Amino acid sequence: GIQxxxxxxxxxxxxxxxxxxxxxxxxxxxxxxxxxxxxxxxLINLFYIPSGTKQxxxxxxxxVATERxxxxxxxSSQTTDSGVYFCAVNAGGTSYGKLTFGxxxxxxxxx
Amino acid sequence: EAGVAQSPRYKIIEKRQSVAFxxxxxxxxxxxxxxxxxxGQGPKLLIQFQNNGVVDDSQLPKDRFSAERLKxxxxxxxxxxxxxxxxxxxxxxxSLDRAAQYFGPGTRLTVL
Numbered sequence: 069g070i071q072x073x074x075x076x077x078x079x080x081x082x083x084x085x086x087x088x089x090x091x092x093x094x095x096x097x098x099x100x101x102x103x104x105x106x107x108x109x110x111l112i113n114l115f116y117i118p119s120g121t122k123q124x125x126x127x128x129x130x131x132v133a134t135e136r137x138x139x140x141x142x143x144s145s146q147t148t149d150s151g152v153y154f155c156a157v158n159a160g161g162t163s164y165g166k167l168t169f170g171x172x173x174x175x176x177x178x179x
Numbered sequence: 180e181a182g183v184a185q186s187p188r189y190k191i192i193e194k195r196q197s198v199a200f201x202x203x204x205x206x207x208x209x210x211x212x213x214x215x216x217x218x219g220q221g222p223k224l225l226i227q228f229q230n231n232g233v234v235d236d237s238q239l240p241k242d243r244f245s246a247e248r249l250k251x252x253x254x255x256x257x258x259x260x261x262x263x264x265x266x267x268x269x270x271x272x273x274s275l276d277r278a279a280q281y282f283g284p285g286t287r288l289t290v291l
Contacts, residue, residue, distance in 0.1 A: 165280070
């Protein structure tokens with residue numbers, strides 16, 4: 069099955085700093101989503117981005133499908149950005165709609 | 180628009196007991212998913228429904244786990260009997276066809 073690797077595994081920032089999270093995947097994808105899992109365990113949709121670039125406030129994401137990676141940018145980080153960030157992909161074909169998740173990046177933002 | 184609803188939020192049981200989780204997807208979403216998230220890992224799919232039919236249950240431990248989606252709306256996931264390694268968060272998600280998936284708050288299961 070498709071493999072998803074996220075880096076870095078852990079990231080510690082001071083409030084106001086910028087960061088880039090990376091997601092590499094091993095095969096072509098139909099669907100790619102970025103999620104933020106808050107301390108209460110809720111998975112919050114950030115982006116649905118199988119290709120191209122999207123922006124939402126301080127967050128933006130870029131997926132280069134031909135090179136099999138996606139980047140999540142966080143600018144002017146805030147303490148509320150802390151949590152785990154997951155990249156998840158669907159490879160299509162017989163995987164139907166199943167999302168395969170990476171191991172996540174644990175982000176800690178200090179005041 | 181209401182999100183995906185799940186209950187209960189927390190459950191503690193003894194090993195070999197039974198437990199059931201309930202999910203109500205976003206209105207109009209035909210596809211419903213159950214994922215299991217073990218501490219420190221990303222979620223993994225257990226079962227996927229399209230309306231009330233099973234599309235993928237290849238990762239469901241069928242000797243102890245079962246799921247149904249009667250009438251193509253609500254779904255129930257059951258574990259009988261539970262083992263210690265079933266301690267995890269059980270997440271329900273829904274989507275329009277195979278587009279973006281939206282997740283509920285999850286049920287945190289502890290098996291003692």
